Amino acid sequence: MYVRRSAAVLAAVTVIGVATPVAQAATPSPSASLPAGLYGTTDPTYDGVWRQSLALIAQNRMKLEPAAKAVDWLAGQQCADGAFTAFRADPSKACDAKAMVDTNSTAVAVQGLAAVGERDTEVKKAVTWLKSVQNKDGGWGYTPGGASDANSTSVVIGALHAFGDDPAEIRKDGKSPYDALLKLALPCAKGGAFAYQPDKKGKLSANADATAAAVVGALGMGISPRGGEKKDIACTDAADLTPEQASANGASYLADAVAKDGHLKSALAGAEDQPDYGNTADVVVALAVQGGASAAQKPLEWLEKNAAAWAKQSGPAAYAQLILAADAAGADPRDFGGTDLVKQLNAQGPAPRTTAAESAKASEQKADDDNGVGVWWIVGVCLVAGIGVGFLLSGRTKGRRP
Structure with missing residues (x-):
């Protein structure tokens, strides 16, 4: 769901409002140079930890037990202080002051490792690091000490949730992550969206990518939330918005954004008419969380008809996003517009281990x-x-x- 949106140029696939250049994402690396256990065949420099974490999260959501070497690879990317970079080509070399650690890679790794279990030490160290770099407004920026943004704050909320912490209790100078998100919420007169960050003049501008992240983050949920109960989505102004109200307002904005075409358009310069598949998948999750499966049907159906080629080109993170979107909105990820998303994801890396359910079925057949x-x-x-x-x-x- 929520924070796999446009990644920063330095980091992952879909995280902070600037999409990884298509040429970069589509350039394959020789298979011999890719680490064993890593999902995907493209250069992992900017999204290795991100796509690996999403793959593990999606497999877990489908009740699959990820391959041990896939989990080991992700855990092995962690620096000694608990943080993660987007990718470490040589994990045997200790992280130094030049290591480009970031909150997004660290928070998504927490959720990936927490989903598969048996990695409590690594998860705890990562969460401890995230808490140590919380900003005074209660939020997080992409890099430690950077200005808080909606996407980074939301993905860290997901990590806290996965660890078992109550995000409302994680405070800096009395401010919680929800305080940071509410500062980025726009009134209904401006659509009820969330901004990514204030601009240099302090102005807030609606950002669909950030809104999809914040709708789920404001509810204290992680990267793979379940769909909610069916209800109407509407924007409501209040003198003091609660996180829940701000989340509902953001969902109202997203519903309007996809009402005509069923999808978002790329925010990249020169690509105004290009569909944004990844962020549309995030919209599906956000709408399903706030309004139930029925609220997400239009963008979900658009993805079923149009997203197969995008996922095939983009790799494991794309398949994982579609799996989580389909599942949240009540669709079958194993038959999504005629594509078995789970099978396609599993083919991107080491095959998952047999699940308990599959073992039981095999025993019954025997x-x-x-x-x-x-x-x-x-x-x-x-x-x-x-x-x-x-x-x-x-x-x-x-x-x-x-």
């Missing part, structure tokens, strides 16, 4: 096969005995499913 062999063996014995033929029977085991 028992059925065994029972079938036993029944027909007994029938054969009876038939032979009935005609008085004293053959020595040799049982043949049928082919069994592993």
Whole structure:
């Protein structure tokens, strides 16, 4: 959901309002140069941790157990102080002062590792680092000490939620993350959206990317929230907005933004008429959280018809976004416009381990096969005995499913 939107040029696929250049994202790296366990075949310099985390989160959401080496790769990207960079080509080399650690990579890694479990030490260290770089207004910027923005604050809220903390209780100078988000909320007269950040003059401008992030973040949820109950979405002004009201107002803005075409358009200069698939997927999640599955149907249906080629070109993060959007809005990720998104995601890296449910199913099938062999063996014995033929029977085991 919420913060995989346009990534900063330095970091990930969809995080802070400036999309990673298409040429960069689409340039494949030689497979021999890619780390074992990493999902995707493109250069991971700007989005390695981001796309890996999303892949693990989506697999977990689909009740799959990610491959051990995929989890190990992500955990191995962590610096000694708990922070993450977008990608470390040589994890054996300690992070130094030049390491470009950031809140978005760290927060999404927390959610990825928390989803798969068994990584409590790494998760705790990362959350401790995130708390140490909280701004005085209660929020977070992309880089430590940078001005707070809606996307970064929202993805960190998701990390706190995944760790089990109440974001409202995580404060700096008395300010919580929700205080930072509310400062970026626009009134209904301006659509009820969220701004990414104030501009140099302190002015707030509506930003659909930031709004999709903040709608979910303001509710204290993580990167893969469940859809909510069906309800009308409307913008309501109040003297003192609550985070819940600001979230509903943001959803109202998003609903209007996709009402005509069913999708958002790219905010990149020179690409006004280009659909923004990733942020549209985030809109689906935001609308489903606030208004239930029915509120997200128009952009969901647009994605079902149009997003397959984008996901194929973009790789694991795109497949993960679509999986989370489909699931939040009540669609089947294994049959999304005729595409099995889960299968496609799994093909981007090491195959997930067998789940408990799959193991149980395999055991049941094996028992059925065994029972079938036993029944027909007994029938054969009876038939032979009935005609008085004293053959020595040799049982043949049928082919069994592993």
